[in-house]
Amino acid sequence: MADIKFDKLLRQFGQTKAVDHVSAELGSGRFVALLGPSGCGKTTLLRLIAGLERPDSGTITLGEELVAGPGHFVGPEKRRLGMVFQSYALWPHMTVAGNIAFGLNQLPRVERDARVSDALRMVGMSAMADRKPHALSGGQRQRVALARSLAAQPRILLLDEPLANLDAHLRQSMLAEFRRIHAATGCMMVFVTHDQNEAMAVADTVGVMDRGRLEQLAAPMELFDRPASPMVARFVGHGRTLPVQVAQRDTDGNCHIRIGDVPVVVPGLVARGPAWLCVHARDLVIGSEGIAATVASVRFEDGYHVAELLLDALPEADTLPVRLDSPAKQGEAIRVRLRGGWVLPRGGAAHPKADVAMSADRHREPA
Incomplete structure (x- = not known):
């Protein structure tokens, strides 16, 4: 289990503060959604967690490990994180099983095969292990991308608008899958979306962002009943x-x-x-x-x-x-x-x- 802590986290691009001195603590085992309009800073914050961006100031702690701070930076490959992107990023010439096993080459063959098998079973794709990506639907490809991340046994799973390319029916199906997998694994998940219905449907904690600031971090019901700022009141539930x-x-x-x-x-x-x-x-x-x-x-x-x-x-x-x-x-x-x-x-x-x-x-x- 791991939690995530930010302390006065800042990331600028020119004069724009994409993440503006954010301080927060995301509890271990949570399903957290980062929500807000386009350009609010949610994707940049996720990339900072992943190590794909370096903060200009402030600190990030994963569990007990400081991964970013003054004069200190741990690269993404050493953070033990999984990430599922909006694009599936599957190798077209590899089978489903091959795609999932791709990042596990350092493991013994028996352990690698066991992890692939477990990940396929977890996402309901065991019968399609030998198929190529072109033979899969969009929802099935997204499940493979999810299985690939789960097979690495990450301490935190990051989801960057993973449902944006799916139609409405498949989005609902995948939301149910995310809830089920979170309950089964206990893995902390951080889910970026601009769709508040998605955020409210899967997350037990939602962070609403605006212009780089974290306006409120709370349970979905509290965002509706007790918004902390006018922006949250207007953004959540079309208030x-x-x-x-x-x-x-x-x-x-x-x-x-x-x-x-x-x-x-x-x-x-x-x-x-x-x-x-x-x-x-x-x-x-x-x-x-x-x-x-x-x-x-x-x-x-x-x-x-x-x-x-x-x-x-x-x-x-x-x-x-x-x-x-x-x-x-x-x-x-x-x-x-x-x-x-x-x-x-x-x-x-x-x-x-x-x-x-x-x-x-x-x-x-x-x-």
């Missing part, structure tokens, strides 16, 4: 942040606010003053005594009727539409009741619409 004023915070940790003429009590961290009210579609329900709103648009998505609402008490320029998973008519005036949410201090946080613009114009991470 929205509404500008409000907190009148008071009671002894139970609830914030008393008003939206228009409706008093609302929501848990949060703000004692008094300007704040963000963080809400998801699940936090709103149609109710006659609720907050006045206008239906801006409607659509049918993933089996649900979805309405985008503008709250009448908030100028359109101050907020993005709030999602409501309920049938409605475009242009209809309705009222919605708040049955959940979370309040964060507003401080100098960016305007809600800024994150949308930045996600479209964000720098690309180095390969």
